Amino acid sequence: MSAARQGVVDARRIVVKVGSSSLTTAAGGLDADRVDALVDVLAKVRSGGEKEIVLVSSGAIAAGLSPLGLRRRPKDLARQQAAASVGQGLLVARYTASFARYGLRVGQVLLTTDDTSRRAHYRNAYRTLDQLLAMGALPVVNENDTVATDEIRFGDNDRLAALVAHLVRADLLVLLSDVDGLYDGDPSQPGTTRIDEVRGPEDIAHVSIGSAGKAGVGTGGMVTKVEAARIAAAAGIPVVLTSASQAADALAGRGTGTFFHATGRRSADRLLWLQHASTPQGHLVLDDGAVRAVTQRGSSLLPAGIAAVEGDFVAGDPVELRAADGRAVARGLVNFDAKELPQLLGRSTRELARELGPAYEREVVHRDDLVLLQG
Secondary structure (H helix, E strand, O other): OOHHHHHHHHOOEEEEEEOHHHOEOOOOOEOHHHHHHHHHHHHHHHOOOOOEEEEEEOOHHHHHHHHHOOOOOOOOHHHHHHHHHHHHHHHHHHHHHHHHOOOOOEEEEEEOOHHHHOHHHHHHHHHHHHHHHHOOOEEEEEEOOOOOOHHHOOOOHHHHHHHHHHHOOOOEEEEEEOOOOOEOOOOOOOOOOEOOEEOOHHHHOOOOOOOOOOOOOOOOOHHHHHHHHHHHHHOOOOEEEEEHHHHHHHHOOOOOOEEEOOOOOOOOOOHHHHHHHOOOOEEEEEOHHHHHHHHHOOOOEOHHHEEEEEEOOOOOOEEEEEOOOOOEEEEEEOOOOOOOHHHHOOOOHHHHHHHHOHHHOOOOEOHHHEEEOOO
16 A cells, blocks of 8 residues: 555545435436445444544435426526425435434535635634534535525535535545546546546646536536645645545545645635635725735735725625736735725725724735735
């Protein structure tokens, strides 16, 4: 066993993500045998009491298709939410019954991006998941599709899984789908080879990654899984990408699937969520001095450094910070409504406090709510 795979065996807190196509039929509806097969594997990993599992499970919308008489996943958000409303209960009920065979209790956790980019919500999400694990329960996480709008959706559960792994400070992320790893071409074509290990982006720079899932019931393909692996690896979390049918081998450290080495350092803050899970509701154009202050000195953004405001946002929303040439340099949570900002631009906080009151002597974006964007 390689040193990398030994790290899989030694991992104590593991996030496992499973896609819709691994749990349901193409026509919609849960496949009880597939669910039970996955639960058999996860329960065995949990059986010694030394390991903790967080399961990020797709399948709510797919599970709700057949009961609602839908032949395929709808494209409009309202019917997706209706399907999720029916399917989420079916999905968790199935997991509850299946894990009960092993005396394990599950806890449902539904998230939107809003729950994890804002400071207080982020802490609450972490505390809930950490407490469930401490009490011996197995959290089943999904996106809250029944209420999420387009603006606050993760869009795919692969990315959600990477961010949950970061949130709970996991030692390992396992992404399960209907493909047994990352290939250097179309795996259905002869001559292609599975990539065993990825040590950095350069290892797969030559690989053409498709975007469509096989079963037609999920939202992600290989491109979302590789992006999720990149996010987790950059946050110091190694990743195994393989098929659901090989989950047992993957968790036992055997040489299945594709192993992504951690490329960055582990971070305990929520800024990874702000960078990868938030959708800016507007943008602020900064003058050159403000760009330098934010990007080079780690400063907060003050009204004096803002040249223009665009978008319709309220205090607490994510916004993009741009240089005068339109280049995005940072993303942050804004402390003022869009309609308030024009009267503040180019003015010092001391001046604003004298004229408008002490509530205006504050940053537009605090440095603790700001993440720099690369490139």
